[in-house]
Amino acid sequence: MLQIPQTGIYLSKLFPLRLCFDYYQYICRYLLSIMEVSCPYFDPEFENLNEKIYGPRVTVDNESCDKCTVVKVDSLNKQGLLLEVVQVLSDMDLVISKSYISSDAEWFMDVFHVKDQRGNKVADKKVISYIQQAIGAKRELQNSGEMKKCYDNAVRTESCSDCTAIEMIGTNRPGLFSEISAVLAEQKCNVVEAHAWSHNACLACVAYVSDESTSASIDDPNRLATIEDQLSTILRPTTIADHNCMGAKTHFLGCDSSMSRMERRLHQLMFANHDFDGPPGQVSTSFSSINMDHVEEGRRTVVSIDRCAEKGYSVVTVECMDRPKLMFDTVCTLTDMQYVIFHASIASHGPFSYQEYYIRHKDGYTLDTEDERLQVIKCLEAAIERRVCEGVRLELCAENSVGLLPNVTRILREYGLTVARADIATDGEKIKNVFYIQDTSGNKVDMRLVELMERELQPLAFQVKNELLLPPNDTSMERESFSFVGLLRSQLERFSHSFIPI
Template sequence: MNEVYLPYFDPDFDNLPERINGPTCRVCIDNESMEDCTVVKVDSVNKQGLLLEVVQVLTDLNLTISKSYISSDAGWFMDVFHVKDEHGRKLTDHKVINFIQQAIGTTRGPQNSAKAKTYANMVFSPEHHNEHTAIEMTGTDRPGLFSEISAALADLHCNVVEAHAWSHNDRLACVAYISDQCTDTPIDDPNRLANIEDHLTMVLRGTTTPNPTGNLSCSQQEVKTAEFLGGEGTMTNVERRLHQLMLSVRDFERPSGGTTSLPMMPTGPECDEEGRKTTVTIDSCEERGYSIVNIDCKDRPRLMFDTVCTLTDMQYVIFHASINSNDGYAFQEYFIRHIDGCALSTKSEKERVIKCLEAAIERRVCEGVRLELCADNRIGLLSDITRVLRENGLTVVRADIATQGEKAINAFYVRDISGNQVDMEFIESMKREMGPIVLQVKIETRRPSSPERSRFSFGYMLKSQIERFSHNFITIK
């Protein structure tokens, strides 16, 4: 019998392409080079949006980026980040370090991959994103609108598992995850979803009035209640989606002619207490065909994510960048081209990019009071809390709602409907009168408040009304 000889393959050839060209992505985490921060180095084959993906991994872990150097010419992405944890220290948690390596794509192996996936779910991929129905809403903001949305969902027998809402320049964007009140399962009946959409649209359209001065276009005033997603979620990062929704309703255009529904706060290029302005400028680098975007503003968490997210979603490619923060201020420099390969050539295009970046910087900043409440979760809790706030003259300008087990954790940024800020004396009075119901309160403003506002016995009113439906609020640690 003739023997059959199969060709021989040297096992070393299996990884030959990687040994010649290097892996598609390498991540190095260095705790030795710098005394006060961890250095994260990323080398990878470049693709559009890769920088945003890397920045999103770091910011989702609540890491602060103090410096960054970016280069992605010739199809190769090279980046260096100087990062600290939320306490301002180097990264020492091996789970965090391993997850960064796994998420950005360097370490291989089934065991490590499984660990990274588990940690990712624990950090920023709550299970209910895949188990509940997602709703997106945009429209013109007005005092009490978030409270009305919460009440409408309660009337429709929907349980709000998680919700995030931003308001800026008289626009509102909201992403909510809901479930059926009775079964706590996703709502997938088309007729019921259509009813929910129609009901919410009616609530949002309460802001629609003829506006000859052009606050919003007619088509935008029709209000978008966006995708209802059941089962396997397909939404992108929630904060990125909020940026996209705000951009879609042109929140970079300031309300004109005093037509705002909420008293405006000083934002954007207004001076801070030291007289320094937020500035965004665009220059040209003609010899290389780049447009150079310069941003000089007060530093804050997630600032780089917000600016990179906006440039990416506006279809601009970042080829080089330098990020630096010092003494509470940040300077960012981006060398960009449009995705079609062209630099910014017209004055109108440059002005639009400047306005959109200013809006991206402003959206997350809320002047006012941050209230954090934790309680045993139940149907209608969010509606009750926001109603009490509204009835006592406060409007929600930003909200982050979540559930952890049987607890509901609600964080609200609130302002007085008249535009006045609530001063510390007023807050302390409120906390004293709350008695056994305890709030976590944080002041987010340095502006002086109206002395008349602090005379209100808000704490007594809030306590008496909240006690009707909850007796177990606790401070968030």
């Protein structure tokens, strides 16, 4: 008799050798399976246990401040958390008038004073619920449909959940956006949504398109290659000096992103194309010499960088005209440049905004060289100015129809106008086109031309707004001293009751 080791099983010598060997293998596999079952079990969710216990916790307070809604967030800190929070608030089109941030000692504490676009508190329970769920339980919701149910305007419409995304970057010139629209129409692409920015002779565009006949995404590789090739042809630089042009790229977009993520991608495209290296000789205007009767003269952004040797931070100070999504643009840029924001304070006074960031590179070092400081200054200035458009805002609402976009942009081009920025969105059967237009010769837009265009584009719903209109003179507005340390110290005691002790 033969005994299989450690099993107590005996086999007759009469068994064929091959059969004995097979049976031996079977017993071994069985014993291994028993050993696997008896091993300790680790819950895969254990890794995220700290995060589940300690954050993020979100409080939306409408009582402590008379004019604003106060959003408080406290959590274990992680890289990119601040940007995630600001993205959620940007998705809701909320205006951040004041903010205090501290993320030292591996703990994140943040307070935002926010208003809606009309300057009122956030009273809508759907909006409040979305903020709490999107920040406080982001991972659980980001792959489900719950975020769409919380608030429809916070995420992309259903019609754009199954599209092909086309990213474009190139050297801007008069009529370029019109040429892009014409190519897409030629290729039987229906533009479901598109956003385009231009800055320092650079144009970046992200468009979401579907097939004209089927309204489905375009996934034929040959067709996508043709679209890319034609768009790259018109985006190709016209001079040898414009060697940084990246052309066009297409890719399939599943159920993905909110407006702020698309805007972050526009920032990244512009940054990759070095739009921050603008024409030489540009000089920023100091805000100390600005009179409210001549605010237009001080529209330039002022960025300075100092060193906080005591704590080992670089201190970035930004002074500029206030506007919606300003904080998103600055935080997005610093994050994408691999800088970590440890402390920050943001405040708006009248039409001006003052921001102060205490940062280090993710590797731990500060901005010690002049070249590093200059690079950050230029990139922040560019990020803030990309969204600002000095021109006339045209808004057209109509039934969604193929050919509308190229027709409208062609008419603009025929009237000697060029698109400096565009936001196109589809909502069911309706499409909303918002264009910021400028005169191709650099002169002020002749409003008589706009009136002629309005007649030609009838019966489209047509609204015109001059974006250069400035806020009313506020004689009570004075520039206040701005220091992160003072602001944070005065507020921490007030909000400390809502924070979890470390």
